[in-house]
Amino acid sequence: MNRPELRPLTSIRGLFAWAVVLYHIRLACLGWLPLPVIHVLAKGYLAVDVFFLLSGFVIWLNYGERLQGRRAAADFLVRRVARIWPLHAAMLLFALALAALLVVTGRPAWNFPFAELPLHVALVQNWGFTHKLSWNDPAWSISCEWAGYLLLPIAALAVPARRPPTAALASAALVPLLVLFAILHATGNPTLGADIPRFGLLRCLTEFACGTMVCALWKRWRGDARAGIGCAIAGVAALAAWAFGAPETIAFPFASATLLLALALGAERSRHPLSGRAIHWLGEISYATYLSHFLLFFAVKLVLVKDEHDAAPWVIGFYLLLVLAASAVLYHGVERPAQKWLLKRWKSHTVRPEPVEGQAASAAPAARTSTSLSANG
Numbered sequence: 001m002n003r004p005e006l007r008p009l010t011s012i013r014g015l016f017a018w019a020v021v022l023y024h025i026r027l028a029c030l031g032w033l034p035l036p037v038i039h040v041l042a043k044g045y046l047a048v049d050v051f052f053l054l055s056g057f058v059i060w061l062n063y064g065e066r067l068q069g070r071r072a073a074a075d076f077l078v079r080r081v082a083r084i085w086p087l088h089a090a091m092l093l094f095a096l097a098l099a100a101l102l103v104v105t106g107r108p109a110w111n112f113p114f115a116e117l118p119l120h121v122a123l124v125q126n127w128g129f130t131h132k133l134s135w136n137d138p139a140w141s142i143s144c145e146w147a148g149y150l151l152l153p154i155a156a157l158a159v160p161a162r163r164p165p166t167a168a169l170a171s172a173a174l175v176p177l178l179v180l181f182a183i184l185h186a187t188g189n190p191t192l193g194a195d196i197p198r199f200g201l202l203r204c205l206t207e208f209a210c211g212t213m214v215c216a217l218w219k220r221w222r223g224d225a226r227a228g229i230g231c232a233i234a235g236v237a238a239l240a241a242w243a244f245g246a247p248e249t250i251a252f253p254f255a256s257a258t259l260l261l262a263l264a265l266g267a268e269r270s271r272h273p274l275s276g277r278a279i280h281w282l283g284e285i286s287y288a289t290y291l292s293h294f295l296l297f298f299a300v301k302l303v304l305v306k307d308e309h310d311a312a313p314w315v316i317g318f319y320l321l322l323v324l325a326a327s328a329v330l331y332h333g334v335e336r337p338a339q340k341w342l343l344k345r346w347k348s349h350t351v352r353p354e355p356v357e358g359q360a361a362s363a364a365p366a367a368r369t370s371t372s373l374s375a376n377g
Contacts, residue, residue: 025319046252077150080146091291120135177210192252
């Protein structure tokens with residue numbers, strides 16, 4: 001099967017990872033950044049919804065047609081562990097060092113509850129076992145994606161043998177988003193970022209499921225320019241409706257899904273503006289950006305910031321450069337080598353050679369075509 005690298009999908013993962021970075025530092029800039037800019041950055045949490053959709057898309061693109069059977073499921077899960085866990089473990093070690101520093105200097109380590117650490121190591125911390133984010137806060141989405149990976153081989157068994165009509169598939173893609181909206185609305189939550197320990201898993205699984213069906217639609221409409229234009233119009237209309245008061249919990253996921261499909265349908269054209277080497281590289285290292293930025297900012301604040309709501313512009317500039325440098329080092333020095341080593345070990349215990357993983361983009365930053373991220377697919 002031809003699995004081209006849809007470079008623009010990798011690139012947007014990088015852009016949305018940086019939206020999360022800016023979201024987490026916005027309050028430290030209150031002393032000098034204009035309030036309208038602060039308000040825009042405050043919506044950066046919605047980048048995670050794009051990651052979940054993108055992760056579902058890329059995972060289905062790479063694995064959807066070869067998930068039948070225990071062997072295929074095992075291959076899939078090992079490859080996902082190799083993709084997301086080593087860097088997660090590295091950041092937990094960094095968090096442990098920060099927690100130890102706080103303890104030995106007599107400062108409170110409230111964000112590092114040691115009793116919950118095993119949940120984080122096992123990537124199940126956001127499965128309803130905790131009441132607040134802790135250790136490396138952004139890793140909650142990786143925890144939820146891990147649940148999605150575990151469920152996907154089971155869900156793949158429910159895929160009908162006969163190809164459903166396109167209209168039925170498009171309608172089915174809306175169902176998870178409607179479920180998400182209905183539950184958040186019924187519980188009085190008007191935003192997608194509400195109560196992450198309680199609703200984060202639901203948010204991930206529904207949007208991940210939608211992303212898989214968006215990928216199925218892409219396979220049917222690949223090369224159809226009219227379909228791409230129609231999806232783009234639908235997505236822009238949904239964003240406009242959101243701006244004029246439509247509920248965020250349905251308007252934004254729908255807009256993201258349709259615009260993602262529009263982008264994917266046009267991703268293979270030559271000289272795409274999102275296919276450049278620099279922006280594509282930002283997408284490649286985006287999982288490292290996503291997982292490292294929160295703890296790096298915690299460390300920077302410990303050393304350089306006295307008022308957490310008024311960090312000097314030079315401190316913010318230094319921090320942003322630090323995140324970029326750390327992302328590159330972690331990607332090339334930890335993430336990729338560990339992934340290759342684990343897959344080599346897995347292959348050495350298998351009889352037949354592994355299929356080459358497709359090249360697209362993902363999650364979580366966590367799900368780059370050979371990724372997540374989502375980011376984090």
